[in-house]
Structures are given as C-alpha cells and as structure tokens.
Amino acid sequence: MxxxxxxxxxxxxxxxxxxxxxxxxxxxxxxxxxxxxxxxxxxxxxxxxxxxxxxxxxxxxxxxxxxxxxxxxxxxxxxxxxxxxxxxxxxxxxxxxxxxxxxxxxxxxxxxxxxPEGLDTRAAMAVGTAGFTAMLAVMALEDHGLVPGGAPVLVTGAAGGVGSVATAILSAIGHEVAAVTGRPEQEAYLKGLGAARVVPRAELAETVKRPLESETWSGCVDAVGGAMLARVLGQMCYGASVAAVGLAGGAALPATVVPFLLRGVNLLGIDSVMQPYDNRVRAWTRVARDLPMDRxxxxxxxxxxxxxxxxxxxxxxxxxxxxxxxxxxx
Structure with missing residues (x-):
C-alpha cells in the first residue's frame, strides 16, 4: 500500500x-x-x-x-x-x-x-518543470546569440517558478538581470536571486502606439505574454530574442511585425512537455552546473x-x- x-x-x-x-x-x-x-x-x-x-x-x-x-x-x-x-x-x-x-x-x-550528477531528488524537484523550462529558455537565447556583457536581460513574471529560476541562472552565468513583478514586496527576494534591479509590472503592462521604443534588452524570458510581451518586443536590441514560456497575462498578442522586420528580433517558443531526450539531458546537465544551490x-x-x-x-x-x-x- x-x-x-x-x-x-x-x-x-x-x-x-x-x-x-x-x-x-x-x-x-x-x-x-x-x-x-x-x-x-x-x-x-x-x-x-x-x-x-x-x-x-x-x-x-x-x-x-x-x-x-x-x-x-x-x-x-x-x-x-x-x-x-x-x-x-x-x-x-x-x-x-x-x-x-x-x-x-x-x-x-x-x-x-x-x-544528473550534482543534484539530489529534492533539488531536482526544487527545479521541476518550472526550472527545466527556465533552462530551456536560457539555452534557446544562447543558441540565438545571447552572451554576457551586453544590455540587461529581462525576466517577466520573475517571482513565479520559471521566472525565479531564470533570474538565478542568468545572474549566475554573468548577465545583468532586470526582474519584472507586480508584487513590490518581492524585491528583496528577487535581488537575493541575483536580479540587478526590479521593474514594476505597471511600467510594461500597457501597449503603446509606437511599434519600436529604445533598444533596452539583450534578451528576455517572458512568462506573461499578452500586452506585456507585445510591449517588450518593441524594446529589444537589434537581433535579440525573446523566449516565450507562459501566458499569465493572456494568450492574445497585440503586436506588430515591425520589431521582427526592422530589428531582426526573434520570438522563440519554449515547450517543456514534448522535449526530445537529448535536449532534456542537456538542460538538466546545465541546471546541475549553472544553478547555484544556495539560491x-x-x-x-x-x-x-x-x-x-x-x-x-x-x-x-x-x-x-x-x-x-x-x-x-x-
């Protein structure tokens, strides 16, 4: 039993x-x-x-x-x-x-x-689907040119499971992380994970008429979707990528194609459910190596x-x- x-x-x-x-x-x-x-x-x-x-x-x-x-x-x-x-x-x-x-x-x-070596079963579940998805997103951004030393990397929904792990990983491998949250009381938590600064959700929650804004982010892990994702696409640096992992803000995307055509922005879909075995092993190996256990x-x-x-x-x-x-x- x-x-x-x-x-x-x-x-x-x-x-x-x-x-x-x-x-x-x-x-x-x-x-x-x-x-x-x-x-x-x-x-x-x-x-x-x-x-x-x-x-x-x-x-x-x-x-x-x-x-x-x-x-x-x-x-x-x-x-x-x-x-x-x-x-x-x-x-x-x-x-x-x-x-x-x-x-x-x-x-x-x-x-x-x-x-993977370096993880026990408890740590693996502290990672779980959320952390596995976060690592898939980070790897996809790297595969499309993200390297440390550039503009900040944005993480939306940063206090959630995916966002928390993405913030910790990106910070640990040398990126400046800007963490978006609608919960201001989570600022200390996010900075403890490695966020260099916290961006209030209200700053990105509304769409604007301009399809392009100042180039601000070298990459983004987006767990929100909806209007926020549309807004972020217009703020990406030339050739930068957004890894879309969630839709907490809605499934609709009120965006234009202008960021893709004039700045070469990439929108990368991240699916964790049906990932092939080899990429799963690659992601879990990276988790064991690059996610600080104290964080x-x-x-x-x-x-x-x-x-x-x-x-x-x-x-x-x-x-x-x-x-x-x-x-x-x-």
Missing part, C-alpha cells in the same frame, strides 16, 4: 474533490518502470488538475503531479535498473497519466531522465501531500512564490 493524492469527480454535480488516500500497486497505470517517488512539486497545471481539471484530466479518479523524482523500484526496460535515481517532467504525466503526487508511480521508460534553496517552500489541495487553490490565485517541494513520504 502507498499514499497518493487522489482527485475524483462527482458524476452528477461535476464537482471535483481531492484527498490523500491509500492505494496499492495494482491501481497504478501501465508502464515499464515503477518509481518509488521521493519528491514532487507544484505547478500551475497541478493546480488545475487538483481543482477544476482545466480540461487537462481525461479520466477520474486521478493522481496529479506533473513532476517527480525518486528511485527505480522495478523496470522492464534495460535502460533503468532498481536503485537508479531518475527525474520526470512533462509528457502529460499528471494530466493524461497518473503523476507524482504519490509515493509510487508507474511510467514509460522513454519519459525518464537519469538524475535554489532560497526559493523552496516545503510541503506534504496533505497540503496539496490548499496549495493547488493558491497557485491558481497567483499566491505561490518560488518553488513548492512536496515530500511525498512526510
């Missing part, structure tokens, strides 16, 4: 409920590898799956948790053996497939990545399985800062 957060849906009312329950191995879905989960985490998608579903959950009852890290307990795939440390993010685990908010998980071997620890909010229903509601309201790490065995 093992414990898991189980979300169920009432057939008549359509309302969902979430509670910690005991399950056995026979309840787990199909997969080649059974993992004894040690830590999981909380992302916005988890909040949707714990609560209203958000169209992500296909079948109930359901175990959410889009991230997990732990030790292989049993494997039918030669790539993994009992005792191996592994990490999993993406592949719609926790949405269409039972996820990591449990003490056991059974998954496809193709979805796993060996835990990572400063982001961590510890929690347990029983805390998840409340935390799921909080993250949907934008009330979660940094990275929630779930000790599934606590």
């Amino acid at each position: 093992f414990k898991a957060l189980v979300v169920d849906k009432d057939a008549e009312s359509g309302k969902t409920s979430a509670a910690v329950r005991e399950l056995d191995l026979g309840d787990l879905p199909e997969g080649e590898v059974t993992v004894a989960v040690e830590y999981s985490t909380l992302n916005y998608k988890d909040g949707l799956c714990i609560g209203p579903g958000g169209g992500l959950v296909r079948h109930y009852p359901h175990v959410p948790g889009i991230d997990l890290a732990g030790t292989v307990e049993a494997s039918d795939d030669p790539r993994y053996a009992p005792g191996d440390k592994v990490v999993l993010t993406g592949w719609r685990v926790g949405e269409a497939h039972w996820g990591g908010h449990a003490q056991k998980a059974r998954v496809r071997a193709d979805w796993l990545v060996p835990l 990572l620890e400063a982001m961590v909010v510890p929690a347990t399985l029983s805390d998840l229903p409340g935390l799921g509601a909080e993250i949907l309201r934008g009330q979660v800062k940094g990275r929630v790490v779930i000790d599934v065995n606590a």
Whole structure:
C-alpha cells in the first residue's frame, strides 16, 4: 500500500474533490518502470488538475503531479535498473497519466531522465518543470546569440517558478538581470536571486502606439505574454530574442511585425512537455552546473501531500512564490 493524492469527480454535480488516500500497486497505470517517488512539486497545471481539471484530466479518479523524482523500484526496460535515481517532467504525466503526487508511480521508460550528477531528488524537484523550462529558455537565447556583457536581460513574471529560476541562472552565468513583478514586496527576494534591479509590472503592462521604443534588452524570458510581451518586443536590441514560456497575462498578442522586420528580433517558443531526450539531458546537465544551490534553496517552500489541495487553490490565485517541494513520504 502507498499514499497518493487522489482527485475524483462527482458524476452528477461535476464537482471535483481531492484527498490523500491509500492505494496499492495494482491501481497504478501501465508502464515499464515503477518509481518509488521521493519528491514532487507544484505547478500551475497541478493546480488545475487538483481543482477544476482545466480540461487537462481525461479520466477520474486521478493522481496529479506533473513532476517527480525518486528511485527505480522495478523496470522492464534495460535502460533503468532498481536503485537508479531518475527525474520526470512533462509528457502529460499528471494530466493524461497518473503523476507524482504519490509515493509510487508507474511510467514509460522513454519519459525518464537519469538524475544528473550534482543534484539530489529534492533539488531536482526544487527545479521541476518550472526550472527545466527556465533552462530551456536560457539555452534557446544562447543558441540565438545571447552572451554576457551586453544590455540587461529581462525576466517577466520573475517571482513565479520559471521566472525565479531564470533570474538565478542568468545572474549566475554573468548577465545583468532586470526582474519584472507586480508584487513590490518581492524585491528583496528577487535581488537575493541575483536580479540587478526590479521593474514594476505597471511600467510594461500597457501597449503603446509606437511599434519600436529604445533598444533596452539583450534578451528576455517572458512568462506573461499578452500586452506585456507585445510591449517588450518593441524594446529589444537589434537581433535579440525573446523566449516565450507562459501566458499569465493572456494568450492574445497585440503586436506588430515591425520589431521582427526592422530589428531582426526573434520570438522563440519554449515547450517543456514534448522535449526530445537529448535536449532534456542537456538542460538538466546545465541546471546541475549553472544553478547555484544556495539560491535554489532560497526559493523552496516545503510541503506534504496533505497540503496539496490548499496549495493547488493558491497557485491558481497567483499566491505561490518560488518553488513548492512536496515530500511525498512526510
């Protein structure tokens, strides 16, 4: 028997409920590898799956948790053996497939990545999908020419999970980081992560009639989208890139093509869910090398399985800062 957060849906009312329950191995879905989960985490998608579903959950009852890290307990795939440390993010685990908010998980071997040297399972979940996405964004900016020493790099939604890790990584590898937030009380937190300055969200929240403004940013990790992304595109330096990782400010993009045509600006889409294996290994290796562990620890909010229903509601309201790490065995 093992414990898991189980979300169920009432057939008549359509309302969902979430509670910690005991399950056995026979309840787990199909997969080649059974993992004894040690830590999981909380992302916005988890909040949707714990609560209203958000169209992500296909079948109930359901175990959410889009991230997990732990030790292989049993494997039918030669790539993994009992005792191996592994990490999993993406592949719609926790949405269409039972996820990591449990003490056991059974998954496809193709979805796993060996835990990189230099990280333990707790640190891996302090990184999680949010930090993995942040590193993918940083690598994409580097692949398109970003190097230290230029104009500042902008990070929007900087107090959130992706933004927090992006701020810490970019600062650690030598960039001057300008962190955007609508929560002025987070200034000390963001500067502790390495931000050189904090930009109030109001300064970038509205579109302007001019398609181009002064060249200000050498790169940007954008978790907001919407009007802010449109505004930022007109402020990028010549040939600079924006890595788009989220849509907290909306999915619409009220922009013009002028920044692309007159300044050669690049808009790079970042998807963490279906990333190929080799790029996953590359990103996790970079995380272990370039993310300062002391700054990572400063982001961590510890929690347990029983805390998840409340935390799921909080993250949907934008009330979660940094990275929630779930000790599934606590």
